[in-house]
Amino acid sequence: MSERVVVDPITRIEGHLRIEAEMDGETISRAYSSGTMVRGIETILLGRDPRDAWAFAQRICGVCTLVHGLASARSVEDALGIRLPPNAQLIRNLMIGAQYVHDHVMHFYHLHALDWVDVVSALSADPKATAELAQSLSSWSKSSPGYFADTQKRLKGFVESGQLGIFANGYWGHPAYKLPPEANLMAVAHYLEALAWQRDAARLHAIFGGKNPHPNVVVGGVASPIDLESDSALNAKKLAEVQRVITAMQQFVDQVYVPDTLAIAGFYKDWFQRGEGLGNFMCYGDLPATGSMDPATYLFPRGVILNRDLTTIHDVDLHDAAQIQEFVSHSWYDYSGGKQTGLHPYAGQTTLDYDGRGGVKPPYKQLAVDDGYSWLKAPRWQGHAVEVGPLARVLLLYAKNHAQTRELVDSTLSKLDLPVSALFSTLGRTAARTLETKIVVDQMQGWYDQLIANIRSGDISTFDATRWDPSTWPAEARGAGFMEAPRGALGHWIVIKDGRIANYQAVVPSTWNAGPRDPADQAGAYEAALQDNHQLADVKQPIEILRTIHSFDPCIACAVHLSDPQTGERLEIKVT
Structure with a gap:
């Protein structure tokens, strides 16, 4: 095992996050992000009336107290054409x-x-x-x-x-x-x-x-x-x-x-020259100007930027199983098709990866980074790790020539005497x-x-x-409810059968950003950012790690979901 700087827990966030950084002298060479808390909202929703889903889903997080409720309602509205x-x-x-x-x-x-x-x-x-x-x-x-x-x-x-x-x-x-x-x-x-x-x-x-x-x-x-x-x-x-x-x-x-x-x-x-990492950015789009969810009317445009290329915006389709997939090769979960499989949220699973000892417990000394090391999954867009959040949205607005964004970004960079690349x-x-x-x-x-x-x-x-009465619904429907939460692209996917929820998956901003590596060993956004030009002045006071992680505004509670497939229990707390 190599020597690592461990920050656990990362404070001033909602939820529990552990960061381990492998050091090459004073420089971070590799970093690992581990969500160490579990929740069970997705499985709680199974079998319920879709019209009630928002009230449960909204409790995924107590910081963004609105966004999960709206994303949930939008998933039902998308499924039923409202x-x-x-x-x-x-x-x-x-x-x-x-x-x-x-x-x-x-x-x-x-x-x-x-x-x-x-x-x-x-x-x-x-x-x-x-x-x-x-x-x-x-x-x-x-x-x-x-x-x-x-x-x-x-x-x-x-x-x-x-x-x-x-x-x-x-x-x-x-x-x-x-x-x-x-x-x-x-x-x-x-x-x-x-x-x-x-x-x-x-x-x-x-x-x-x-x-x-x-x-x-x-x-x-x-x-x-x-x-x-x-x-x-x-x-x-x-x-x-x-x-x-x-x-x-x-x-x-x-x-x-x-x-x-x-x-x-x-x-x-000097902090405008470190901490980017991926160079890939994604925005689902949000804040429509009409009653429909027509992307052409959004204040925040939809799209993906790859390799910092602001001249090319790639389309995003939340319903396309080939575009958005979640991987668990480095998570404490399992899929019925194996841990190397990628699943679209419509077919998503939330199953504990049992190891024959009654379950998987996070280690207390060092993460087993070659195996599972997080309660977060690793979502990918067309196989790419992407960053979501305010930087992604501002870059999309800037690339789309939004007038106010152009003026604000250019004037700010001018006052600081910095190039556009400083945004990364x-x-x-x-x-x-x-x-x-x-x-x-x-x-x-x-x-x-x-x-x-x-x-x-x-x-x-x-x-x-007009579609409130379940008798007007099709026997089966599915919908993607999305929005741009403060921390980034948020999606709730719902499958409705015979008027009840048959499957429900939430892929949240901190899953995109804080998730672990995937089967191709691609780092998540947190991990990649820490591997980008970080030297620690004092390994016992790693403020540099805090600066970059906090720049994402981490919120881990919404990013982890768990149900025990053997007992059906979501979470057990023992007081000793």
Whole structure:
């Protein structure tokens, strides 16, 4: 066994992720990504009414609290040929947009920024100089010397008490940190502001879906009847609140998030030269302009980019068994046709790979990388490992000559004095997420204005009931429900027989990105990114690994699914 740097668990993510990196001196030569947690949503759905699937599927994850519910509803709508009323599509777009803005801001400040921001260094900052720095970046109102002095005082109280609280267990003082104290103090202040801001951002889901997390969804539309005079429906007061939330989102993105990303990136320009890996990117497409799921109307275009070639976009067909397949040759699963087989999700299986000892357990010393080493499968598009997520979407938009994307990307790279190739990197991934947030939050205003115009014209329909009755369904149907979740391409595939779910498979963004090697020994996106120009300054504090893994915004809970084929149990917990 070779010497490896092991990070287990990777913190500041949802779920459990283990990274092992083989070292060649100070450089990572090979990396292995292992999902070490199991779930059982897919098998729970078997035999159920397809109209109820969203309520179960949405619980796959508690971070993206909307996307699995919508992908599930879309799978049923695809299978049954349901077209949404325009208002329902607009409301769904607004809910998806709110998820993006909320999720991306939270990722930047609370899950990723501390890889670049030295919290303890902020104690030595000059509040007056910090205010001058902040005021030079934007017109955000909370940028006075007194405000930053108060933030510094709060932070000092944490440190002097010996309890850093939310800032505990960081690699503070690590030589890889480069920000001056004033930039660190500004970022810490905005970290704390974002904690409060997110409460407001989450209100939009509650308005349209009745609650957050896990807002209500319905096959054929949305659970938001429109009646301007009713307290129990989407009325004038609630619509005014939606406008207020959109405005607040835009202000925070424009005056805090975007300027902070540019300010921090300017000190770490070397990270625009490492951490890409695959060079292949995929987007299912999303945010349609009409009630149909016509790819020609999507804000985010559908397609695949191979080998960084932005001049050629390859088509994606989610129904084609030759295009999308999942492999388990390096997973703790088995297929009836053997572990080297690739299965399309319509024929997907979720079966534990028994080893004659009562099951397979993750090792505690070193992963058996020549065999199974993850609860994640390895999905591939036409045999290619691909990256999904904000970078893929921004690259597709850029390649399709989307005007706002071109302007944002080119102006950002110009300010940082970087070429377009800088996008293919760890910080390129982080910057793409920020620019995407700007694109989405601006688009939300247009969707809202269109919804208001429809209501004023007398159109208040939000639900299509024409295929609600199972007696109108075919004996067998199958559908692919997809969307672009904040972390990337998300697909739910459903097979319906005699009005019940006969098979259900979810292939999620973190399966695409965090999955293990395939039978051809192709690395997954996480693994390939870590193998791309990574040197560790201190193997006992591998902040470089955290920076690149966190740039994907990992969320592992949705990527692992398990059922015990011998007992039927999904998960057993023993308390000793």
